[in-house]
Amino acid sequence: MGSTGEYESQRRVPVPPSKPFLKSLQARLKETFFPDDPFRQFKNQPTSNKFLLGLQYFVPIIEWAPRYTFNFFKADLIAGITVASLAVPQGISYASLASIPPIIGLYSSFVPPLLYAMLGSSRDLAVGTVAVASLLISSMLGKEVSPTENPKQYVQLVFTATFFAGVFQASLGILRLGFIVDFLSHATIVGFMGGAATIVCFQQLKGFLGLIHFTHETDLVSVMRSVFSQIHQWRWESAVLGCCFLFFLLLTRYFSKRKAAFFWINAMAPLTTVILGSLLVYLTHAEKHGVQVIGHLKKGLNPPSASDLAFGSPHLMAAIKTGIVIGIIGLAEGIAVGRTFAMFKNYHIDGNKEMIAFGMMNIAGSCTSCYLTAGPFSRTAVNFNAGSRSAVSNIVMAAAVMFTLLFLTPLFHYTPLVVLSSIIIAAMLALLDYEAAIHLWKIDKFDFFICLGAYLGVVLGSVEIGLIIAITVSLLRIILFVARPRTMVLGNIPNSGIYRSMDQYQIANSVPGILILQIDAPVFFTNASYLRERISRWIYEEEDRLKSAGEASLHYVILDLSAVGSIDTSGISMLEELMKNVHRKGLQLLLVNPQSEVMKKLDKSKLIDKIGQGWIFLTVGEAVSACNFMLHTCKSIHVAVDQNAEENKV
């Protein structure tokens, strides 16, 4: 030892100093809820600055407005008008999807975008109503109150649900629980959106075939039964018109996809179909021949609706539940879309701040006759392609919608419903992201099945069932991973002191007399007994192998804990039992590179003394060297140990 004493002590795995419980709890909570350290800029600032920074933090427009230029405005003006031309027909269409009066769809494109422009941190997001949430509203609330028999009460319920969606979104953001949205994985969202798009498309058969009675269920079986039970009510005029418009919309999409500069063809197409369709009906009086039209739309801006919030309603629980579901769906899409476009332009989006903005926008919306709004992908893509520079494009869009509300609503009188259906179908087909599903299949089969489960759950069951299936399966996957971690046998990479999995590295060689195992997951109660059994199996399998190969017997078991990030009391018990088992077989257990949390718990449970601090090494290489040293110089001791073990067995 002597001269290498200091060297040795440097190389030892240290036990971390014990921290007071409250302090470590505080650090842990901070890391859980404030991982991005949002108040970093507030540090070391005078109070007045702190106030200004705080205001800028919550109302980002204060921060960027002074830097806004006329050039930016020109770009935003064009983008805003382009988006508005899409927003007006989409607003009306999605309102019909939610079974509410079409005018509410227009109202919803006026107030919320204004609020988002002030509070939101995305420069590209175009706010508006979303198809999936609209469908969810009609399927979840339609069960409670019939939108045709009791339209006033139904609309009140929709506002109430929107209010709770906003409250839920804002609370998630304020409580820094934004990470809940991360639990909807990409695979879940692809499957879920695809399923929702599919059932929305089938729902449009109502508009296409000019049917008046239609099922409230959303699953494929009910919809098809409803459609085919009314074959005699089908209106061919309506269907032909719809197919023509759909063909036109898909054709424009095809061209705009082939050349990015043609994006405006795609953006303008819905408005064009609305104008063409309305003209056609007006000129041919088709409304008298079975083509249903929108009819009268009230002129004027959003009426206040705070007094319509039905907190005393017997359906309050349904409204709250619907609010939570649509709130989280809206957030998941909105934040994913915001982040995607922020990536392109290299700026950062704070998820929790966005949630507060979304929440405020929906709370305010529910008091001004708007229903749920979020950041739909299609509208945001148009905004981005039209060259928007900031949230001012949302203000421009809102102004254009205001103009429509004030002066242009009579023009929609003759717009046929079938045009709205074709606009919805065209938008939905874009959500069927089969390429993403293929990508999932290629990279990760499990993710593909999650996606498929969500899709089938939505199409064959209901939107909620699909969501529940996908989230459960996703979480099960994590739990299963933690319940069945991999254990690997390590071998030596030739001409080096490196030890790696012999499965992965064909060139790695095993070390005679030593079994090196690695656990590649945290050790928790869910996997403790599995690991105990699996490691025992590795040991006896290795003993069998050595015996049948006639090689030297096993003397050491090295456990590499590098990848064990955490351990609980069950894990500690497991290690203790493992140590006893190993000792009982006359072998020696060595631990390698326990991380600080593992070291701390080994120390607190006194297991470190039972194993012996001298048997804990910094690297596998050092542990192997120690074993080899003892194997070659202390053979006599080993013979004695072996005999002892034999006696124990008898």
Place this chain on the structure above:
Amino acid sequence: MGSTGEYESQRRVPVPPSKPFLKSLQARLKETFFPDDPFRQFKNQPTSNKFLLGLQYFVPIIEWAPRYTFNFFKADLIAGITVASLAVPQGISYASLASIPPIIGLYSSFVPPLLYAMLGSSRDLAVGTVAVASLLISSMLGKEVSPTENPKQYVQLVFTATFFAGVFQASLGILRLGFIVDFLSHATIVGFMGGAATIVCFQQLKGFLGLIHFTHETDLVSVMRSVFSQIHQWRWESAVLGCCFLFFLLLTRYFSKRKAAFFWINAMAPLTTVILGSLLVYLTHAEKHGVQVIGHLKKGLNPPSASDLAFGSPHLMAAIKTGIVIGIIGLAEGIAVGRTFAMFKNYHIDGNKEMIAFGMMNIAGSCTSCYLTAGPFSRTAVNFNAGSRSAVSNIVMAAAVMFTLLFLTPLFHYTPLVVLSSIIIAAMLALLDYEAAIHLWKIDKFDFFICLGAYLGVVLGSVEIGLIIAITVSLLRIILFVARPRTMVLGNIPNSGIYRSMDQYQIANSVPGILILQIDAPVFFTNASYLRERISRWIYEEEDRLKSAGEASLHYVILDLSAVGSIDTSGISMLEELMKNVHRKGLQLLLVNPQSEVMKKLDKSKLIDKIGQGWIFLTVGEAVSACNFMLHTCKSIHVAVDQNAEENKV
């Protein structure tokens, strides 16, 4: 390069060869469901041997019976009789806890132990009824059918629940789903058992105070309200008797604990109290002065009860639910107890096989007038201490109970109920494992809170609430760990090529111009966006630190993936975004030691080509050497890159 070419290629991280999907699925499923390789012994055996081995596998008695000796029998005889002396009073007491006739408690100690002796693989487990399951039966089924008003229907429901418990247990075993039991962690079980013991004790106030009417609720508040609302019905005679017996039982336990050889004092004490209590009542005619007694017990063995199974009952769902809950509680205790004692004697217990044995025993029990049986800790400890050598002690116990049933039941006529209450309380106080709770607090605060949650949930809510709280919190902990993995900055340990967390190793030094990060958990959708944000924060914090310290700027980010055991598509996207972010800042990303699954997905997603195979290293040391080489020889290139980055920012 030249001469080191071969060396270099040896050192590269290989992409594992792609396996067909079905093959890898099969391997995965085998590892999940057959981790202990139970059919190992069947390999390379002729068919006749396979049949015998299979029979021995499912009916272990065939395997060990030929080796059974007379010496073993002597030991088992003593142990069996000792356990029987505990089993008879316990059986009667726990039956009263389940609100069923006391005789069923005796029946339950006759058939199930015989079956377990044939099918079970534990040599020490003593089969019998368990207090917690008894309480659960009366609280869950008592809500459906009143045991006092409708005793026949209630007993039928109890048999039906027992049947379903057996079916559930056996199916878990057959389907190799035994690991579900692992989801009840040690901490959960300590808290849950403690809570159940507490409420069982408070329930005994009914017997102690001689009350006739009592609440069906199990929570503390209801029980105390029920007790104190009937102050005038309290019977002091009963209470005095109960306190004396309880004192006696606790005293004997105290002595037997101080000296292991006195275990039989503890084992015999309950029977002694029963005899003393019965004699006392018989001599003083106390049954006429407010001391309730058991009364008439039918002579004779178990009557068949298969026709009593109420599959057509309107309460069938409640019976199934109760069956599942008590089934899993029974398994959790039974298997934990079996494993604990198997550890002492160094033999192995196959959890799935045990489940089949437990299931068969309860299915057979439900058809022979028995209710749920498992392997209670107290009885097994007595069996072990009495020197049992094999499951024959269960047969001896069953024979002793049979003798009791045939000839001795009239003797229990005068046994006062308060004696049963004191036996139950004495048994329950042993389950209040406060030392285990302290141990949890010391080692793992989180586990302690899980334990406390289970305890309070059971005591203040109900047994089911406690169980749900504990399991949810346990799983949340795992999900939270996976949602918020730790990222660590690594530094160089002086005089070595080893890199370790700078937090844990005070002596580790950072490397100029290079940031080395380690992720210590699998990368899944739940943590992908967290990791992206956290790693970005590490990078800008390091840049800020270097700037304020006036040191050389950052050029390389090394990501050590050694501890990333698994990754999904969200994780791959995260790595890709991270790479883009890092490149945009003019830095270079290096990956170190990705495991085979990560390598496979990097390859399939083509991310490996975007990052560049040359930037993936086997060890952190090699990656740092490569960076240093380039930092010192290619400075001019870096200056150019820096300028480029500056231009990009403008």
